[in-house]
Structure formats: C-alpha cells, structure tokens
Amino acid sequence: MxxxxxxxxxxxxxxxxxxxxxxxxxxxxxxxxxxxxxxxxxxxxKPKVDHPVLKAVKAMQNHRFFVVQMIGHLLYGIGFVVFSIISFIAWLVAAIAA
Ligand SMILES: [Zn+2]
Known part of the structure; x- marks a missing residue:
C-alpha cells in the first residue's frame, strides 16, 4: 500500500x-x-494539416495550366533539396558534437 x-x-x-x-x-x-x-x-x-506553403505548392501542381504545374513541381523539388541539405548539415553537426 x-x-x-x-x-x-x-x-x-x-x-x-x-x-x-x-x-x-x-x-x-x-x-x-x-x-x-x-x-x-x-x-x-487530430486530422493532419499541411503547412499553408506546402498546400499552395500542391495546389499549383494540380493547376489546369501546364506552366503553373511545372512551377509547382520545381518549387516542390527545390524545397525537397533544401530540406535534404539542411537535414544533412544538422546530422553532421550532431555527429561532430557527439
Ligand atoms: Zn487532498
């Protein structure tokens, strides 16, 4: 007890x-x-809610004009590459510090 x-x-x-x-x-x-x-x-x-910027880029990817779709795919790709580089740098800093 x-x-x-x-x-x-x-x-x-x-x-x-x-x-x-x-x-x-x-x-x-x-x-x-x-x-x-x-x-x-x-x-x-709770339902998953996308960031407003990501929502806008996804809307551009599904736009009816081909040029806007390409810009949407380009922005999504740039975002992916920038996120990957920042993640790698963060991992590198953590690996060096540890
Ligand atoms: Zn009490």
Whole structure:
C-alpha cells in the first residue's frame, strides 16, 4: 500500500487515485501514464494539416495550366533539396558534437 501526499490539502492519503480528505486526483505514476496515453490518442485523432506553403505548392501542381504545374513541381523539388541539405548539415553537426 502506498501513502501519497496530496498536493492540494497536504494530507497523506492511502487511497488511490483520489485523496481521501479532499477528493483531489493524486499525482501518481499511473495517473501520469493515463494522461500521456490520453494526450497521445488525442494527437493521433487530430486530422493532419499541411503547412499553408506546402498546400499552395500542391495546389499549383494540380493547376489546369501546364506552366503553373511545372512551377509547382520545381518549387516542390527545390524545397525537397533544401530540406535534404539542411537535414544533412544538422546530422553532421550532431555527429561532430557527439
Ligand atoms: Zn487532498
């Protein structure tokens, strides 16, 4: 049996998960695990939203004019290459620092 000090009334309580004096939810490992699991499930349930710039580039790729489509593909490719180079530099800095 665990004896836990309540953060609200500062009394020691033997009952879990609620304080036997003020009925406050006690902060235990189990309640923390439940909070993390609930937060994780909420984040998974949220629909994935693209960045507005990425949304605009994808809209350009599906545009009815061929020239605009090509510009969209070019911008997407440039973004991919820049992201790859920055990722490589970040990895290099982390590898050197470690
Ligand atoms: Zn209490």
């Amino acid at each position: 665990k004896i836990i000090k309540c953060s609200k009334c500062n009394e020691f309580s033997k009952t879990e998960p609620y304080c036997e004096h003020c009925n406050q939810l006690l902060f235990t490992e189990e309640t923390r695990k439940q909070e993390v699991l609930q937060s994780h499930n909420e984040r998974l349930a």
